[in-house]
Amino acid sequence: MSAPKNPFKAALRKGEFQLGLWVALGSAYAAEIAGGSGYDWLLIDGEHGPSDMPLIGAQLGVLRGRPAHAIVRPPMGEAWLLKQLLDLGAQTFLVPMVESAEQAKALVRAVRYPPAGIRGVGAGLGRASDFNRIPDYLTTANDEICLIVQIESRAGLAALDEIASVEGVDGLFIGPSDLAADMGYLGQPSVAPVQEAIRDAFVRIHRHGKARGIMTVALDQAHEYRAMGADFMAIGTDVNCLVRAIDGLRRSFLGVPVSGDQKGGGY
Numbered sequence: 001m002s003a004p005k006n007p008f009k010a011a012l013r014k015g016e017f018q019l020g021l022w023v024a025l026g027s028a029y030a031a032e033i034a035g036g037s038g039y040d041w042l043l044i045d046g047e048h049g050p051s052d053m054p055l056i057g058a059q060l061g062v063l064r065g066r067p068a069h070a071i072v073r074p075p076m077g078e079a080w081l082l083k084q085l086l087d088l089g090a091q092t093f094l095v096p097m098v099e100s101a102e103q104a105k106a107l108v109r110a111v112r113y114p115p116a117g118i119r120g121v122g123a124g125l126g127r128a129s130d131f132n133r134i135p136d137y138l139t140t141a142n143d144e145i146c147l148i149v150q151i152e153s154r155a156g157l158a159a160l161d162e163i164a165s166v167e168g169v170d171g172l173f174i175g176p177s178d179l180a181a182d183m184g185y186l187g188q189p190s191v192a193p194v195q196e197a198i199r200d201a202f203v204r205i206h207r208h209g210k211a212r213g214i215m216t217v218a219l220d221q222a223h224e225y226r227a228m229g230a231d232f233m234a235i236g237t238d239v240n241c242l243v244r245a246i247d248g249l250r251r252s253f254l255g256v257p258v259s260g261d262q263k264g265g266g267y
């Protein structure tokens, strides 16, 4: 019996578009609700959400075996953090602020067992191996790990080709909000210079045969990114959906004009 198959990684390899949602409430209950909504993947956000190790573990637990594949974003790409998340059962990672091939190579090694990497052997204590019930976990785990790195600064764009060339990097995700900020357009990810940088980045990522990822909470922008060639994309967050739904309900009842779909930008 082998490590669980990674359906998200398999889909990317087949070129099948994957639609996702940001899950940042830090609630296993909310993640379980989102898990039944038909999205291909859910991003458990440990960078900007309150999800710490126990909360990430709880969310991974409720999503285990559900159709929506759990992707975990750690606050930073640290080997000790990835080791814990791997043993908790995370198989796909979105690592923020990657700006060099050296950083990418270190991340690849962090999520692989020796000799290909430095991942510590302890999955027998964790969900990853079904608590040591998967006999061949150690020898089959590496192949089912999917590593996505975030390009979200000018330095990241400058190193994009070297990063995309790193074996073991499965996809590159453009962070529009942070990229816009670094380019001098804080809060304005939809401005032309940022959009042109994203378009160019997608062309380069695809040239290396890697998956192109992005996120937005504005549906008009989402369709533009899909037309640009996004292979996996989040089109909203649980936080944003909750705020819009509960605020909108009150406004509707009181007859207060309800704001339309978020146009452009969004974060």
Ligand SMILES: O=C(O)C(=O)C[C@H](O)[C@@H](O)CO
Pocket (backbone or CB within 6 Å): 022, 048, 150, 152, 174, 175, 176, 177, 178, 179, 215, 237, 266, 267
């Ligand atoms: O820079 C970005 O954009 C991202 O990395 C996504 C952000 O964290 C935020 O837009 C999620 O709501």
